[in-house]
Amino acid sequence: MxxxxxxxxxxxxxxxxxxxxxxxxxxxxxxxxxxxxxxxxxxxxxxxxxxxxxxxxxxxxxxxxxxxxxxxxxxxxxxxxxxxxxxxxxxxxxxxxxxxxxxxxxxxxxxxxxxxGSEPVLHYRDNRKDEFFKDCVGLFSNGADWGKQRSAVNPVLMQHRNVAVYLKPMQRVNRQFVDHIRKIRNPESKEMPGDFLNSVKQLTFESVATVALNKELGLLRGTNQPPEAGKLFKNIEILMDSFFVLGMRPSVYKYISTPTYKKFSQAMDELFDTCSMYVNEAIERIEKEADRDNSKDYKSVLEQLLQVDKKFATVMAMDLLIGGVDTTSTAVVGLLLNLAKDPEKQQKLREEVLSKLPSPDRDFTLEDMKSLPYLRAFIKESMRVYPVTFxxxxxxxxxxxxxxxxxxxxxxxxxxxxxLLDDERIYPRAKQFIPERWLRRNDVEQGSSGVLMHKNTSSFIYIPFGFGPRLCVGKRIVDLELELTLSNLVRNFRIEFKQPNENPFRCTFNFVPNIPLNFKFTDLKY
Structure with missing residues (x-):
């Protein structure tokens, strides 16, 4: 042959x-x-x-x-x-x-x-004594079991029409984040404390929780934080730290319960208990709301998942929290760094946002979000320059x-x-942050800056959410979260970063922030 x-x-x-x-x-x-x-x-x-x-x-x-x-x-x-x-x-x-x-x-x-790479989660769920996950392993599974669960969750999380359900609660979380920035920054220098990453993670955690648990947990309020919410947040951090050690490095945890696996397993136990509690609370709340108002023409994501099965809703909530906090936090930090490094592009983005919403007090509508092309290009370029996963x-x-x-x-x-995302043969001037390269979908992007995207660039290089049937199930949530966060930040603040920013991320399998995030947030005057 x-x-x-x-x-x-x-x-x-x-x-x-x-x-x-x-x-x-x-x-x-x-x-x-x-x-x-x-x-x-x-x-x-x-x-x-x-x-x-x-x-x-x-x-x-x-x-x-x-x-x-x-x-x-x-x-x-x-x-x-x-x-x-x-x-x-x-x-x-x-x-x-x-x-x-x-x-x-x-x-x-x-x-x-x-x-x-999901073996630690699968090992935990396969070996849980109460066999809760026996017939519902979740989206970390593979094969026919994964296919069945993914088919059930896709109509809920992957449909554009459901974005409207997320919009209002996620905007409330964004407003809390803006207020939180004003409360914790230095009153004179306007700089954030070095542990600002924790605040960013609270933002992404709260945003996912509003979708997965139909509840604002209050971590950004500063006072009267529910202890179970703080515990849930801490356990997600423990899971992500130990997940890399167990999933990427040689370990005998499947045969002997190592110290790292014991921490992982305990955090998973507590994550399960807390999510179950919140789901049970949501069921009671949903039933009371239904008794008061039968005319509601939409259902929350959790309500839609509960229509499939209570166990299914609990497992999906856990999976969304595990998969949606650290990665989205990295994306937000990348956006902030690119805003601070390029004041001209920050201003260009601000002008686009303010052209649609001149008042920082007004909330976005879905129509507003559809008409912000530079915003989406800015996010795309930021995730090229600072990718979330390796x-x-x-x-x-x-x-x-x-x-x-x-x-x-x-x-x-x-x-x-x-x-390949910084390869000059694919992305000309690859080291530069140029959102304009994403504004048109032609084979060759041509303008005053010259060619910004080489002809016939493969669509399998820039895939921050994966590809095919296993495309990230939370993509719609993350897209909206990033768009709202970026829009609300630039219409409220001028963002600067005066500290050294070489090698701002370290690579485990995901990229995680590696420097103090002393961003300066100065209020805009209207």
Missing amino acids: LRLTAKQAMRASSQLAATRNPESSSYVQQIEAEWETAKPFREIPGPTRWQLFRGFQKGGQYHQLELNEVMRLHKQQFGDICLIPGLFGMPSTVVLFNAENFERVYRTEGQWPIRC ANARSAGADVVLNGYRIPKGTHLMMTNSL
């Missing part, structure tokens, strides 16, 4: 995948043709287990390097594909560095894509050939798309 060129193979794969029928005979023939001539899996270049183990020890080439820095070294040494052998029970992982491979993985992932993880959904090597179905894959 003749071997297809990479472009021919990609074109054929994309066309066939568009039919969404990977079992078609032509698809099978395509895979067989490539598979016959591809190199065996064992020949994929990469470090040996000893090199990897030694490299992370003191004096080794990976010692004290962050994940993205380690992967850049691998790319330089091994090219567009490398095999990272598993250590201490961890699976081996194939790391991919080019967009053609990303696309092929997504096009062949099948009906129920398998996302790697990579996207999958298990190969079929036997597939990547970079000329055979990749068996089920192989763990890591697609390092964030390493």
